[in-house]
Amino acid sequence: xxxxxxxxxxxxxxxxxxxxxxxxxxxxxxxxxxxxxxxxxxxxxxxxxxxxxxxxxxxxxxxxxxxxxxxxxxxxxxxxxxxxxxxxxxxxxxxxxxxxxxxxxxxxxxxxxxxxxxxxxxxxxxxxxxxxxxxxxxxxxxxxxxxxxxxxxxxxxxxxxxxxxxxxxxxxxxxxxxxxxxxxxxxxxxxxxxxxxxxxxxxxxx
Amino acid sequence: xxxxxxxxxxxxxxxxxxxxxxxxxxxxxxxxxxxxxxxxxxxxxxxxxxxxxxxxxxxxxxxxxxxxxxxxxxxxxxxxxxxxx
Numbered sequence: 484x485x486x487x488x489x490x491x492x493x494x495x496x497x498x499x500x501x502x503x504x505x506x507x508x509x510x511x512x513x514x515x516x517x518x519x520x521x522x523x524x525x526x527x528x529x530x531x532x533x534x535x536x537x538x539x540x541x542x543x544x545x546x547x548x549x550x551x552x553x554x555x556x557x558x559x560x561x562x563x564x565x566x567x568x569x570x571x572x573x574x575x576x577x578x579x580x581x582x583x584x585x586x587x588x589x590x591x592x593x594x595x596x597x598x599x600x601x602x603x604x605x606x607x608x609x610x611x612x613x614x615x616x617x618x619x620x621x622x623x624x625x626x627x628x629x630x631x632x633x634x635x636x637x638x639x640x641x642x643x644x645x646x647x648x649x650x651x652x653x654x655x656x657x658x659x660x661x662x663x664x665x666x667x668x669x670x671x672x673x674x675x676x677x678x679x680x681x682x683x684x685x686x687x688x689x
Numbered sequence: 690x691x692x693x694x695x696x697x698x699x700x701x702x703x704x705x706x707x708x709x710x711x712x713x714x715x716x717x718x719x720x721x722x723x724x725x726x727x728x729x730x731x732x733x734x735x736x737x738x739x740x741x742x743x744x745x746x747x748x749x750x751x752x753x754x755x756x757x758x759x760x761x762x763x764x765x766x767x768x769x770x771x772x773x774x
Contacts, residue, residue, distance in 0.1 A: 499770035503763060510759070515752035529758045537765050611747070618744050636710075637745035643706070655699055658706040665709075669741040 487552060495543050502543075506536050509553060512639060513560050519634045520564040522623040527567055535560040557641070557649045561631050568627040621671035629664035636661050709738055 485504070493501035510532065517531035538559050539546075546555055622630055635646045636657070643661075647654045696704065707713045708721045725732045754762075 497770045499766045502766060502770075506762070506766075510754055511752050514754040515749075518752055519748060529755065532754050532758060533762045533765065536762055537769060540766055540769055614744065615747060615750075618748060622745075622748075633745065637742055638748045640746075640749065643710075643712075655703060658703045659699065662702045662706055665738055665741050665745075668745070669737050672741065672744065 488548070491543065491546070491548070491552065494540065495546075499540070502536075502540050505552070509556050510536070512553070513556055516557065516560050516634055516639060517564060519619070519622060519638055520561070520627065520630055521567065522619050527564075531560055531563045531567065534563050538563075551645075554645055554648050557635065557639075558651075561635070561649055565627060565631065617672065617675050618668075621668050621675060624671055625664055625667055629660050629667065632657055632660040633664040633668065637665075705738075709735070709742055 485501075487505070487508070490501045490505050494505060513535050514528065514532045517528040517535075521527035521531060535556060539556055546552070622633070625633065631650060632646060632652075635641045635649060636643065641649065643654050643657050646652075647657045650657070652660075704713070704717065704721070708718065713721065725735055
């Protein structure tokens with residue numbers, strides 16, 4: 484198996500075949516990020532996926548050999564998502580403020596198993612997809628600055644340090660946006676499950 | 690929890706994130722866990738945030754770019770490579 488470094492070197496010299504092999508290593512992650520950040524706009528996820536790799540191919544000469552390719556690709560994709568969102572929605576940065584006291588909720592659901600996989604019945608699979616749709620809908624309502632942090636951390640599983648590098652933020656800022664984003668989503672999930680309670684008992688609301 | 694009250698808001702948020710993400714050093718983790726056992730409101734907030742994080746992790750499943758989109762990218766890459774040869 485050719486090393487990533489060799490593939491990068493060949494790609495720098497315009498070898499599209501070598502670059503396609505790099506694409507296949509990273510495309511699922513980049514597409515998933517684009518899907519969840521540009522949710523509700525399916526053609527945008529496709530465009531961001533294509534533009535990310537095309538931009539990377541064209542700018543590979545400027546990529547530092549000692550840097551991490553995945554982090555660099557996530558950065559390009561995040562910037563593209565962000566710019567498209569700002570352009571289309573004219574969405575201003577909306578700071579999500581902490582509430583004075585976050586202990587005021589007595590309606591908390593009892594703790595329970597989230598999923599009973601690995602072998603879900605068809606009914607459980609349907610409920611799981613219901614939950615997935617509800618989570619995606621709630622994410623779409625989260626301001627994009629926060630959505631990027633939440634998707635990189637909780638969906639993509641990047642560390643706080645790597646997320647900070649991708650978004651060029653401080654680690655403290657990543658943690659702050661992550662916390663506020665999670666609180667917002669928790670409340671959105673509750674609202675949506677209170678309006679449409681999931682059928683059956685396999686999955687507890689978040 | 691006196692130790693928590695002494696922290697600035699920013700450090701408290703960082704501590705909470707690290708706790709939820711399992712990244713707290715053992716001593717601090719024990720401190721939060723002990724507080725959680727004795728404070729129902731805090732326990733409820735933590736439980737609700739844990740469920741939120743689990744729900745988000747549920748989105749981690751497979752994501753494949755559509756075949757048509759992959760073909761378009763391949764063509765665009767070949768076109769971008771041509772003038773450089």
